[in-house]
Amino acid sequence: MSHIETFYDVMRRQGITRRSFMKYCTLTASALGLGPAFVPKIAHAMETKPRTPVIWINGLECTCCSESFIRGAHPLAKDVVLSMISLDYQHVLMAAAGHAAEAALEESIEKYKGNYILAVEGNPPLNEDGMFCISAGKPFVEKLRHVAKDAKAVISWGACASYGCVQAAAPNPTQATPVHKVITDKPIIKVPGCPPIAEVMTSVITYMLTFDRLPELDRQGRPAMFYGQRIHDKCYRRAHFDAGQFVEAWDDDNARKGYCLYKMGCKGPTTYNACSTIGFNEGVSFPIQSGHGCIGCSEDGFWDQGSFYDRVTNLAQFGVERNADQIGMAAAGAVGGGVAIHAAVSALKAAQNKAQANRPADAQKEEV
Amino acid sequence: MKIEVEENLPQMDTKLDFYSASRLTGDATSEDLETIKRHTSVYVYETPVRLWHWINALAILTLCVTGYLIGSPPPTMEIGEAAEQFVFGYIRFAHFAAAMVMTVGFFGRIYWSFVGNHHSKQMFRLPIFNRHWWSEVFFELRWYAFLEKEPKKYVGHNPLAQIAMFFFMTVGLSFMIVTGFTLYAEGLGSDHWLSTLTAPVMNLVGNSQVMHSLHHLGMWAIVVFVIIHIYAAIREDVMSRQSMVSTMISGHRTFKDDRPE
Numbered sequence: 001m002s003h004i005e006t007f008y009d010v011m012r013r014q015g016i017t018r019r020s021f022m023k024y025c026t027l028t029a030s031a032l033g034l035g036p037a038f039v040p041k042i043a044h045a046m047e048t049k050p051r052t053p054v055i056w057i058n059g060l061e062c063t064c065c066s067e068s069f070i071r072g073a074h075p076l077a078k079d080v081v082l083s084m085i086s087l088d089y090q091h092v093l094m095a096a097a098g099h100a101a102e103a104a105l106e107e108s109i110e111k112y113k114g115n116y117i118l119a120v121e122g123n124p125p126l127n128e129d130g131m132f133c134i135s136a137g138k139p140f141v142e143k144l145r146h147v148a149k150d151a152k153a154v155i156s157w158g159a160c161a162s163y164g165c166v167q168a169a170a171p172n173p174t175q176a177t178p179v180h181k182v183i184t185d186k187p188i189i190k191v192p193g194c195p196p197i198a199e200v201m202t203s204v205i206t207y208m209l210t211f212d213r214l215p216e217l218d219r220q221g222r223p224a225m226f227y228g229q230r231i232h233d234k235c236y237r238r239a240h241f242d243a244g245q246f247v248e249a250w251d252d253d254n255a256r257k258g259y260c261l262y263k264m265g266c267k268g269p270t271t272y273n274a275c276s277t278i279g280f281n282e283g284v285s286f287p288i289q290s291g292h293g294c295i296g297c298s299e300d301g302f303w304d305q306g307s308f309y310d311r312v313t314n315l316a317q318f319g320v321e322r323n324a325d326q327i328g329m330a331a332a333g334a335v336g337g338g339v340a341i342h343a344a345v346s347a348l349k350a351a352q353n354k355a356q357a358n359r360p361a362d363a364q365k366e367e368v
Numbered sequence: 369m370k371i372e373v374e375e376n377l378p379q380m381d382t383k384l385d386f387y388s389a390s391r392l393t394g395d396a397t398s399e400d401l402e403t404i405k406r407h408t409s410v411y412v413y414e415t416p417v418r419l420w421h422w423i424n425a426l427a428i429l430t431l432c433v434t435g436y437l438i439g440s441p442p443p444t445m446e447i448g449e450a451a452e453q454f455v456f457g458y459i460r461f462a463h464f465a466a467a468m469v470m471t472v473g474f475f476g477r478i479y480w481s482f483v484g485n486h487h488s489k490q491m492f493r494l495p496i497f498n499r500h501w502w503s504e505v506f507f508e509l510r511w512y513a514f515l516e517k518e519p520k521k522y523v524g525h526n527p528l529a530q531i532a533m534f535f536f537m538t539v540g541l542s543f544m545i546v547t548g549f550t551l552y553a554e555g556l557g558s559d560h561w562l563s564t565l566t567a568p569v570m571n572l573v574g575n576s577q578v579m580h581s582l583h584h585l586g587m588w589a590i591v592v593f594v595i596i597h598i599y600a601a602i603r604e605d606v607m608s609r610q611s612m613v614s615t616m617i618s619g620h621r622t623f624k625d626d627r628p629e
Contacts, residue, residue, distance in 0.1 A: 218558055219570070219571060220571065228558045233555070241456060243452075243455060244454075244457075244459070245444050245445070254444055270579075271576075296575075299577065302575070302577075305578070311439060313578075323581075328592075332588060336595050339599040342512070342599070346514075346603055346607060350606075
């Protein structure tokens, strides 16, 4: 594949100075949690390795992953990231359309057989033979299987591809299914979030092309460096949580003081992501920083966890939605009431037995 | 009747009357005296079992109160700057500390079921293949449904209590320990050994919020058990033919009558 330009070639061609390039390598190294010794390694890889071909396909999704990706605030994201990976097929960004686009896809698969990375945004609906998502005249699931067959690895972008997201929320009428349940014979890296953080997306790709392997994954298949901790663990409002200082109602005085949003149903304590350290839009903010609790968008089945604004989740299994406390208290109340009635009956029964025992023997005989 | 009394109290006058008996045993009648001469208690709950029971009860009380508060925190307190107060931190600390005590106690209790007496094993195994045991289960059900006039005598747990102990304590506490430590491991970080150990549980459930709900429901199951347990213990203490509450203090089961069945 010597005819493919290296990343460095592309960057220089786009007018990026060597100084900026080294800055980029340094920032990437630190973003990936690597020591300074890795900076020259990254630089070397970028100077010598051919661009990693990426085929990016879109299933049942909302394109928020693409939108997030192109806002990568990492230095040079717009100019470099999209150029350094050889993005050969991407609905949102590619110039080609219609038959030309599909021809380009086939060409890419043929050309980079076994070497390209497949990035999947969205997921395939399996119900009705996949007819709920048609791409280029075919069910998306067929396209996914076709492209994944010759891929080196698969990246599941966002909550859709990783877990199913809103289209897979109960009752999931289209049977939207996360990628790893359809493609089972390829290494899959999940980058959940709705959308995932732009820097997380670009860093994952950078890591893969630098070291030519998947980053270290956690037990759910997410890159551990970004999904190893809960948002809660690194939240700048954590001190208020430990102090017991909470926002009690929207827009109250505590909200203005920036207290913890735990009582407002913040899902930070149950959500693994890097929002509280990296932030969105050049690190400008993230939900908690703008005064709204985390909704847990990078967690499996986050749409089915009741309201975004409840600390204790409503459990729909009980018909009318009730949370664990209400169910528990009802059960405890019913049992307590039952116990009281049982105690009363026991006392009456005991009194009755006593009265019978105390009755003169002949009276009892008459009864019999 | 009088002869027996004379045998046991040789220093007494042969003409034993009510007052000489009451000198020994307060207001005991001669009928009482005859009963207390018999050995009518069995040592059931050994010291480690009793210690475990009360430590466990205290730990569960602490865990339920603090656990409820963790789900529904108390109103915001502004004692000082966030750095100067640790209200919610202490509530969580109490929960975790009590959880550690309960867990160590539970493992100690399991250990004791191997080295302790016959009764210490009851809580951990149900003799479900024993037909006689099942007949006693149904007998107890009838007793609680007011269909039996007189309860049976039991040295250890009655079969119904044994079932409750097994499902709410042995299974219930195991469930709470597993889900609780899985949640606790989240705070320790994904590279902690406890996270590695509990990873299969978290993967099975999938979402930490669901794990919270399960742990929460488990608490209410234990609250329900506590209500039934305390009621049944007091009721049986009053209505059954043996001691209940004091047995968990002294370890001795005493019986109120001499009939074997």
